[in-house]
C-alpha cells in the first residue's frame with residue numbers, strides 16, 4: 001500500500017483532519033487540486049465562531065457549540081488570532097421579536113451558557129453607536145471571530161511538519177474499491193491506500209452512490225471597511241427581519257468592520273450600498289476596502305460513515321458555520337479512523353507551528369535588531385500594510401509555503417491596504433519568481449492559468 005490514509009481535499013476540514021491524524025503512527029497524504037491549501041476558505045479575514053444558539057438544526061448547533069468551546073485553547077496553541085467578542089441578535093419589529101424569543105429558548109434547551117435577553121436600553125448600553133430600531137435582542141458572550149485562513153494554514157503546517165505528504169496541484173479523478181483498501185486515481189498518479197477521507201464537496205466518484213446537490217443556497221454581499229471608518233461596534237450584530245434580507249455587522253480580529261447582507265439572490269454593489277446607507281446612515285465609499293459576493297450555504301453537514309467497514313468516510317455538505325465546526329469535525333473523523341486502523345500515538349509529535357516575524361507588531365528596537373540580522377526585513381514591499389521583503393520570503397519558504405500571489409497576500413496581509421496592491425503587486429511577482437526559480441510570466445495569481453504577466457514586451461537574443 002502507498003499510504004495508510006489518503007485525505008482528499010485541502011480545505012479547512014481536510015487540513016484539520018490531517019493535523020489530528022498526524023499525531024498517530026500513520027503514513028498519510030493529502031491531495032489538493034489547487035496550488036495552495038484552504039483556497040476556498042472565505043477570503044475575508046474574519047469568520048464568526050458561532051455558539052449554536054442561532055442555528056435551527058440541532059445537530060449543526062451541537063457541532064458549532066462543541067467547536068466553539070474548543071477555540072480558546074486551540075487558537076492559543078496554534079497561535080491563530082481569535083477574539084471572543086460576543087453577539088447580539090436584534091429584533092426590530094414584533095415578528096422578529098418572536099424569532100428572538102425562539103432563539104433564546106432554543107439556546108437554553110441546547111445548553112448554551114450565559115445567553116440572555118436584553119431590552120432596548122441594555123442593547124444601547126452595549127452598543128452606543130448602534131443606529132437601529134431595537135425592541136430586544138439575544139446576547140451571547142460566547143460568540144467569537146477567528147482568521148479562518150490562518151487556522152487552516154496552522155493545521156496544514158503542523159501536519160506537514162509531522163510527516164503528512166501534501167500533494168498540491170493534483171486532482172482526484174476517481175476512487176475505486178480494491179480487495180484490500182482503495183485505489184485513488186488522480187490526473188498524475190494512481191495510489192493505493194487502506195482508508196480514504198473524502199472532504200471534496202460535491203465530488204462523486206465510482207465508490208459514491210449518491211449525487212450531492214446544495215439546496216439551501218443564498219447569497220452574501222459584503223463590504224470590508226477600513227479601520228478608520230466612522231462605525232465602531234463591540235459585538236457581532238445580526239438582524240433577523242422577516243423579509244428575505246438579513247444584515248450582519250462583524251468587527252474583525254484586526255479591527256476592520258465587515259458589513260454583510262444576506263439575500264436570496266446576488267444584489268450587486270450599488271444595492272448593497274443603498275441597503276446599508278438606509279440602515280446605518282451614509283457610508284463613506286472611500287472607506288470601503290473591498291466588496292465581495294459569495295454563495296452562502298445552510299446544508300446539514302453529514303459525516304458519512306456508512307462505508308467505514310470498507311474504510312471510507314465522506315464529509316458532505318456546506319454550511320455557513322463550518323469553520324466553527326471544524327475542530328469538532330476534525331476530532332470526530334480522527335477518532336473514527338484510529339478506531340478502525342492499527343496505529344499508536346507518536347512520541348515525537350510536535351504540536352507547534354514554526355514562528356515567523358510580523359514586522360508590523362515589533363517594537364522599533366526589535367525591528368532594528370532584525371534588520372541587522374537580515375537586511376530584507378528593512379525593505380518594505382507593501383507600504384500600506386508595512387510588509388517587508390523578509391516576511392514575503394518567509395511566506396514562500398515556510399512549510400507549505402506560498403506559490404501564488406494570493407498565497408502571499410493571505411499569509412502576510414500584503415496588498416490589503418488602501419492602494420489594493422497598486423504599489424506592491426509587481427514586486428511580489430518578482431520576489432515569487434526569484435524565490436521559486438520561475439520567470440515572472442509563469443507566476444499565477446491563484447488558480448491554474450491565472451498568470452499575471454502574459455509575456456515580455458521585448459525579447460532580446462543573447
Ligand SMILES: Cc1cc2nc3c(=O)[nH]c(=O)nc-3n(C[C@H](O)[C@H](O)[C@H](O)COP(=O)(O)OP(=O)(O)OC[C@H]3O[C@@H](n4cnc5c(N)ncnc54)[C@H](O)[C@@H]3O)c2cc1C
Nearest residue numbers: 009011012013033040047048172200294320321322323324
Ligand atoms: C461567504 C462565506 C462566509 C462564511 N462565513 C463563515 C463564518 O462566519 N463562520 C464559519 O464558521 N464558517 C463560515 N463559512 C464556512 C466556511 O468558510 C466554509 O464552509 C469552509 O471553508 C468549507 O471548508 P471545506 O474544507 O469543507 O471545503 P472547501 O474549502 O471547499 O475544501 C475542499 C477542497 O477540496 C479541493 N478539491 C475539490 N475537488 C477536488 C478534487 N477532485 N481533487 C483534489 N482536490 C479537490 C478544493 O480545491 C478545496 O480546496 C463561510 C463560507 C462562506 C462561503
